[in-house]
Amino acid sequence: MRSLVDFWNRIPLKAMLALTIACLLVREQYPFSNFPMFGSFVGQTYYLYLADQSGKPLPALAFSVPTNGIKKFYDGRLRKLKKASRKGEKLASMDDRAVAEETLRYLISRRNKRPPELTTIQLVRVDISVANNQIMKKKRITAEIPIRE
C-alpha cells in the first residue's frame, strides 16, 4: 500500500492524467466526455433544418435547439433503433421517417408559442458530398407533420 502511495506521489500532472483516463473510459456521461467532435472525416455528411408548409426555412433556435442539436437528436434516435433491430437488418425508410417525425414532435414540444401562419412543419435533410471537384447538395423532406393547437 505504501509503495502504491509513493508511486502515485511520483506521477506528475496527476489531475490531468486521471481526468484524461476518466474521460476516455466514461465517454459521453456528463460531466465526462471524450469530446468526439470532428473525430474523423469521411467524404460525405448531412444536416437537418426546419421548414414551414411552403418549404420556407424556420430558425431552429426558435425551438430552443440549435441545428446541430436537431441532428444529434435524430442521429441518437436512429442509433437506438438500429441497436434494437436485429443484427444485419437494414433500417427501412419507414423507420427513418418515424425517427424524423419523432424529432419534429420533440421540437414542437420545445416551442411555447407558434406563429398563426405556421400550420405544418417539415424536417429537411441536406446530404453533402464532393463530386467532380464540386460540393454537391441533395435536399429531401424526411418528414412533415401538421401543428395542432
Place this chain on the structure above:
Amino acid sequence: MRLGFAVLLAFRLPSSLPARQPTPNGLAHWLDLTWLGQAANLEPLRWVFFGMLILYVSGRCMALALPILFAVHLGVFTLGNSQGWIGHTDQIVTLILLVQTIFHFGHLARRSSGTLNEHTVGDLEIFYTQQTIAATYVVAALTKLIKTGGSWITQLPNITVQIVKTNDQFYYDSLAHPNPGFAEWLNGMIIHHPWIAYPLFAPGLIIELAAFIIVYGRRPAIVMGLVLVGMHALIILVMQITFSTNIALIVIYLLNVPWLLAMALRRRTSAIPDGGK
C-alpha cells in the same frame, strides 16, 4: 481568477430548463433531476448558486461553497444534456469545479494532518485548474487518434463537407447570418488543392496534444493560451463554431491578463528615470 471564473459561472447558468429527461445522461440514469426544471425550484437554487459565488470569490467557506457550486452545476447541466442531444460547452466547467472541490478538501485534510507543502492554496488551485483545461484538449486529440486508428491527419481533405455543414447549420440556427465568403473560398481551394488542408488543420491536433505545456509556468501558459485562442479563432472563421466557454477559460486561467498588466506597468515605471520624479 476566481472573479473571472465566477462571472463565467453566473453567465452560463440557465434561467430555465425543460422539466423532463427523455434521454437520461450521467447522473440522470440514477436520479430524477426533472425537479430542477421547475421554475419554483430552479429560481431559488440560482440565488443559492449566486450566493455561493460570492463566498467563492472572497475565498471564505470554500468547503461549503465549492461542493454546492459543483452539485448545482452538475445537476443543471446533466438535465440539460438529458434532452436527447449532448452539447460540449459546459463539461470543462463542471470538471474544473469537481477538481477544485477535491483539491480544497485534500488541502483541508493535509492542513489537519500537518503535511501541507509550501505552495499557496491559490497557486495550487490554478495549477489543478490548468491541468483540467489541458486534459480536455488532450482527450479531444486522443479521441481523434483512437477513432481514426491514427489516420486523422490523412482524412483532413474531407473536411470540406464539414465546413459546408457547419456554415449552413449556423445559418439555419437563426436565418440571420448568411454564409461567409471566406469559408466558401477556402473550401474551393481545398477541393482543388487537397494538400492545403494539412498545414491548415493538422497543427490543431498537435496543439491539442501539447496542451499539457500550460502547467509548466506562467510563460508557457501564456504562449499556449495564445496558440489555443488562435486555433479557436480559425475554427470560428472557417466553421462558425464558437467555443466561447473554452476561450473565456483560456483568457482567465492561461493568459493571466492581470499579471500581464502588472508586468507591463512595472516595466513602464522602471523605465522612468529617477530624474523624472
